[in-house]
Amino acid sequence: MSRPRRSTDPSGLERYYVLTGGRSGPSGSASKLDVATLVIARAAPVPGLQHEHGEILRRCREPLSVAELGAHLGLPFNILAVLLSDLLDAGRVEARHPIPASGAGRGPALALLQEVLSGLRRL
Numbered sequence: 539m540s541r542p543r544r545s546t547d548p549s550g551l552e553r554y555y556v557l558t559g560g561r562s563g564p565s566g567s568a569s570k571l572d573v574a575t576l577v578i579a580r581a582a583p584v585p586g587l588q589h590e591h592g593e594i595l596r597r598c599r600e601p602l603s604v605a606e607l608g609a610h611l612g613l614p615f616n617i618l619a620v621l622l623s624d625l626l627d628a629g630r631v632e633a634r635h636p637i638p639a640s641g642a643g644r645g646p647a648l649a650l651l652q653e654v655l656s657g658l659r660r661l
Contacts, residue, residue, distance in 0.1 A: 554617050557590055563616055564623035571619050573605040574636040581630040590621055591630075598631060 564571060578601050583592035590611065597610055608618045625631040 558620040564619040575604045576601040576634040578632045
């Protein structure tokens, strides 16, 4: 009777454990990451950098949301957040957080719009 072979496919939970060094969630400023947070690289990949860290830096030369980045890399949010935490702590990326929902959709004050309209009518 032969023993079942262990899978050598690194796409399972073991891969995530290795990628994050056993950490289950981000720390510091990365704990406030949102799927809509934009990530921008502030440094180029260097030799010796973990492959996924380098890939994040390459893809984020232009602003990219955490959701888009996760889709490109095929990584769950929590795993990606841990990797981004490493890069944020090292100053290799910058995170631009989305506008809070309380400020979204309100637009300019009515008085300001009336002044603009009045100015346009005088033209």
